[in-house]
Amino acid sequence: MAVTSESTTVWSGSLTEGSGEVALDSSKLASFPVNWKARAEGAATTTTPEELLAAAHSSCFSMALSHALTGAGHTPDSIQTTAAVTFEAGKGVLGSHLLVSARVPGLTEAEFEAFADDAKRNCPISQALAGIPITIEAELA
Structure with a gap:
């Protein structure tokens, strides 16, 4: 079954002076302010498309890793994943770095790293990000 998720952004003003609001339409769980200053200068006053992309990547990766581990x-x-998505004005999204720590009984570090690398390559968001480098640091807690 295919599921379509929706978000809507309403933007007012120019790119550099304007601002907007991103709403999570499908879940109706939240809406977030966004502006160029946060995106280009790192001002942590609003969210950015890259922060939302990082949220998508970290959650998708965690689900894919959980699924692969459980299937084996x-x-x-527990699995804790942080995705750090880097953006540079004029160049775009430069990459995503996954930092994962997990507690998995009965697994060696080498086995865990193999599962993590597979999830990095095969989670749907990683596949959607195929045009950028994706790196990973994975460790058993």
Whole structure:
């Protein structure tokens, strides 16, 4: 079954002086202010498209890793993933770096790293980001 998710942004003004609001339409769970200053200068006053992309990447990766581990008989106690998406004005999105730490009983570090690398390559958001470098640091807690 295909599921379509929707978000809407309403923007007012110019790129550099204007601002907008991003609403999560499908879940209706939140809306977030956005502006260029946060995106180009790192001012943590509003969210950015890259922060939302990082949220998508970290959650998708965590789900893919959990699924692969569980399918192989290694249900994780916990997985914590941070995705750091880098943006540069004039160049665009430069990459996504995944930092993952997990508690998985009965798994060696090498086995865990293999599962993490597979999830990095195969989660749907990683596949959607195929045009940028994706790096990973993975460790068992």
